Amino acid sequence: MPYSYLKPLLDNNGTKIVLLVLDGLGGIPANPEGKTALETAQTPQLDRLAKEGTLGQTIPIRYGITPGSGPAHLALFGYEPLEYVIGRGALSAAGINLPVNAGDIAARGNLCTLDAEGNVSDRRAGRISHENAAPVIAKLDQVQIPGVQVDVRQVKEYRFVIVMRGEGLEPHLNDTDPQEVGVPPLQVTAQQNGSKKAAELMGLWINEATKALADEPVANGFLLRGFATDPGLPSYENAYELKAACIAEYPMYKGVSRLVGMDVLDLVGPGAQGEFETAKKHWNDHDFFFIHIKKTDSYGEDGDLKGKARIIEEVDQALPALLELEPDVLIVTGDHSTPAALKSHSWHPVPFLIWAPQTHRTDHETAFTERNCARGGLGTFPAVETMSLALAHARRLNKFGA
């Protein structure tokens, strides 16, 4: 459970909270005189909110730790990321809304190409197209073995998810993906005694499924990794008494949102504008809106500082549509930093802005940048405190003790 001391204090008062996450928001300047993407972007709206509200910066997981997207979002949602670990298989299944219940086993799959000796010659089956991969993956879904039920669903192109359902299955299995070519797929093996039954059944299914693909010209094999079951995350409803919605373009973020019980909304349009309009459409049905902007991270990973700045400007320009809804609390932050200079996620603190006109404490800072956030009124704090701050500023937490 997210901080158990919150639960007895909750007051479901109908106020509305928006958590706007610009993925990979933070950056580093190329030199002391240089600017980050956030400093480069013209952001009059965000700067106004920064001036009125309170800034700070978060440590996503721990000092020095570069997070993946899963744990970074769990932290933002208030789930201690070192305690709650979502297996990749379970996360992928949630991303495409394929149910994984306690005791089910989910894994990620890649179609691959095997040579005449049965060695992997291409780990992604020549990056086979979505359309061409679809019938191959449909074949896999047809393969069944006694004692369990197997579901296989395409994610995108050569990527799929498999879920095996049955009695006595435990998910501690090694990947079959050897992560290199020129060798055969690995045998699936149990990491713990309790998972021996699962290893046996999964091995059986893999044999049958491999036979079923034998005649495929390109995608004649597959590799599995990230075996996992339902992580059993407490829901937002249970933990926070919040009816929560997820507004995101990418499956991964929908997935982690589903795992905490958010309703994943269909987008009414693309980009920040489309996401904010989606919030407007569903405004009366939810208390909490998680809105996820992906492309800040994508441009960061591409090393494209200007592209990243452009996305931040798009968000800034679209912001009035969100503010028109009059949220009681608006938080603008990232899940982690993705400096274009590093072309990757990083461990650097993440800019954080809270704007809650009834309750925020204005600080000295007047612009939404990394350097201003480092001196903001909230200080430097763990990202896992985000929900406590959101609930407090929404006046959804009663006093602790007399």
Next chain:
Amino acid sequence: MPYSYLKPLLDNNGTKIVLLVLDGLGGIPANPEGKTALETAQTPQLDRLAKEGTLGQTIPIRYGITPGSGPAHLALFGYEPLEYVIGRGALSAAGINLPVNAGDIAARGNLCTLDAEGNVSDRRAGRISHENAAPVIAKLDQVQIPGVQVDVRQVKEYRFVIVMRGEGLEPHLNDTDPQEVGVPPLQVTAQQNGSKKAAELMGLWINEATKALADEPVANGFLLRGFATDPGLPSYENAYELKAACIAEYPMYKGVSRLVGMDVLDLVGPGAQGEFETAKKHWNDHDFFFIHIKKTDSYGEDGDLKGKARIIEEVDQALPALLELEPDVLIVTGDHSTPAALKSHSWHPVPFLIWAPQTHRTDHETAFTERNCARGGLGTFPAVETMSLALAHARRLNKFGA
């Protein structure tokens, strides 16, 4: 025990520490150009200390948590407030210096008015005067039942404390206060099996005591709540090797101070001036002085920003009398924020100033305000670290490790 790593490092060197707590000190400005009470107040003394010493801001309990006065003071005293919980009955008894030992059960009481059917018609007995309530409460103190000793003492007006002493008593009992009128007082019931004996005896006493009040014209009943026993807090002497004194006007703060073994001093006069003179009178007898100013919080709760600012100015003007005593360490802070704009305690960080002319590190800040404290040299830190900082700046902590 407050941080157990402190104990082996203690060096009882005779230096003197003052912890000056302005209750509910922090605020929020009404708008970005607005000022908090602390920013409004003219505080030349405090600003000088801020310039010379180090600022920071504390998180009283956890991010987003609005503390009650009890846990907020425990944190300032170095007792992790989620670990040490003081029941309200025990706190009230301590406030009037009525001993509660381990195994005793204390509760808060209200005199009330019961109608002909035995239903509560007024939960405070028409706010009966202190003088008129005194003989009624004295009657209650006379009621005794076999096997236990019962003490009843007036707190103020219709409020009293009851302590039951005997063998095998456990304090997990439900309140008899129904928190509404038109219904009878609740039966006292055990929340756990171990408390059944206590519930039985307390029920017996309540019956006898209710009979004893039957002829009273107004206060013919009573309601009990907050059953609790001694929280068993380690003393300041034991935890810190400090001979500590409490200088406070209100019972609640005297109570929590007694529970950590402070001597509660009689005030030589009212207000900050009177409290500082009290410190002067007892300066040679103690190492540590907790001085509590209540009215900053009271005005905050009333929404009276100017009143709150005026109290801060009074403290500032009286400060030379305290500085004349030449404390080695002076900390000025609050237990929590009480923004006049919210008319209540809040979760916002609390301004913190440490002034220790022999040891402090001066930072960039030159005024004692929320916004300056947010950028101060101590950063944002848990209030429970206050005592460690106090002891360190007093050079009362030896080196950890070689």
